[in-house]
Amino acid sequence: MIIFKTKKEAKERLQKETIRPPHLLRxxxxxxxxxxxxxxxxxxxxxxxVSCKSSAKPFKALLRCxxxxxxxxxxxGFFKKKLISEYGFDSKIMD
Ligand SMILES: [Zn+2]
Numbered sequence: 324m325i326i327f328k329t330k331k332e333a334k335e336r337l338q339k340e341t342i343r344p345p346h347l348l349r350x351x352x353x354x355x356x357x358x359x360x361x362x363x364x365x366x367x368x369x370x371x372x373v374s375c376k377s378s379a380k381p382f383k384a385l386l387r388c389x390x391x392x393x394x395x396x397x398x399x400g401f402f403k404k405k406l407i408s409e410y411g412f413d414s415k416i417m418d
Pocket of ligand 1: 360361362363364366388389390392
């Protein structure tokens with residue numbers, strides 16, 4: 324996973340995505356899946372404090388955790404899904 328340290332880097336990467344509203348992915352329907360967060364911890368998408376800020380094509384989601392870190396995850400697999408963390412950043416850099 325790539326961790327962006329500056330707003331410029333994070334914005335440039337996000338501009339390459341096809342960002343869509345979160346409800347288009349229905350992430351909670353995938354059940355219990357862990358992901359490596361850019362804050363250094365592992366979270367589960369079922370946890371209350373993990374929120375989906377946006378979805379992106381294809382099968383990607385921008386997740387925010389309780390430590391206010393943002394991570395772009397990609398859903399992979401057919402029968403057995405797993406989450407691949409592509410990149411992330413501390414949401415503070417976007418202020
Ligand atoms: Zn986190």
